[in-house]
Amino acid sequence: MTGWVVIAGLGPGAEGLITPEVSAALDQATDIVGYIPYVRRVAPRAGLVLHESDNRVELDRARHALEMARAGRRVVVVSSGDPGVFAMASAVFEAVEEGPEIWRALDIRVLPGITAMLAAAARAGAPLGHDFCAINLSDNLKPWAVIDRRLRLAIEADFAMAFYNPRSKARPDGFGMVLDLLRQCCAPDRVIIFARAVSTAEENLQICRLEQARPEMADMRTVVLVGSSATRIIERAGQPFVYTPRSVPA
């Protein structure tokens, strides 16, 4: 048996957002590896071994997957969203680079998925319809000074922005600092969207202006979208539409 590792994106939650390519890989797998809640999204079946692991052990999980593939297993490493966006793909390649030479010869593929910011943007309209950036607000793996500096430059560039991992129980305060920085640098009517658990039963979308934004509106399951200075709200009965125009006037 020839083993392989597929690093697959399960999308934000709904079955209808899992690509057929990813579903086919799950069907062919002998082993599923990933963070507990993501592995639990894969239906159990005879012959499929589910390996759940906790958060923050990404490199151990990656090495386990690579070792199983070397032993001939067909391993799918599952991420929420897209595996290449603040998820498992980088961890696997980091493990490959640091690991035994033989791992470089393995069949390793990444299968893209619908990442949280694009699912959230779709629900709101088209807030990322012009140039934008994606920033991980967790300072577990980088100094806060890097986050602060990137935010300032992204605001100066007038990107729309997507923030992943804005706030957690272990990091309750950083996101308040981000809102303070935005208030220093942007107009109070800047559009901000809190998109929680998009496409799941717990989905919740809050569209507001920067002056109304509060740190508590974000948690672990929220992606936050901040418009550029040009982003507009179209009021209507029910949830408004938000979009960023395609044009920048000369």
Add this chain to the structure above:
Amino acid sequence: MTGWVVIAGLGPGAEGLITPEVSAALDQATDIVGYIPYVRRVAPRAGLVLHESDNRVELDRARHALEMARAGRRVVVVSSGDPGVFAMASAVFEAVEEGPEIWRALDIRVLPGITAMLAAAARAGAPLGHDFCAINLSDNLKPWAVIDRRLRLAIEADFAMAFYNPRSKARPDGFGMVLDLLRQCCAPDRVIIFARAVSTAEENLQICRLEQARPEMADMRTVVLVGSSATRIIERAGQPFVYTPRSVPA
């Protein structure tokens, strides 16, 4: 009959990258609206009207879709990739905002898709595995000065970068200026990826260093990914892996 408009992302090309949600919308549609090559990706069937239009008539196309929905048709506006990333979603909401009040009451939904930069990143490994930005290099709808300024700030922020619409027959020179700017501001060994027509029969991936990059390596169907200063190439037999580490050392 109650009409609606769905703005749907067909992904980069392969059937296996179209979400089930988008496939279901196509099955329910009475009308498909879009740029010629994207409409041709939808299988014809009895009762489905295909409306192909040329490039650069996005607003006309959007208005046509909205008018048909108002008349009770079930309209899918198709984009390649994700409709919210340099595609039709913004154009539709722009048309809604400028159009008759009654359009605001229409059932308008955006269905996300696999955008080109994430499909390309997956093929290369995980080059967008840390903070990144997406910039449309076309100056059809914004002054070149805005592009130049955003590029300089994005480089200063040390984002990985994805460039959409890097070069076309009508805009042969801009991308050479972008490469010149990158050469001024980045080390010659900065990783750069030219990903053409990913997931189609014409797919071509070129992974090189900035010093080897030439304008002719990009065309209309290419998305260009530029690593951050930390992006790494893992050499191996065959195509190397490219990834951006999750960590930034203090």
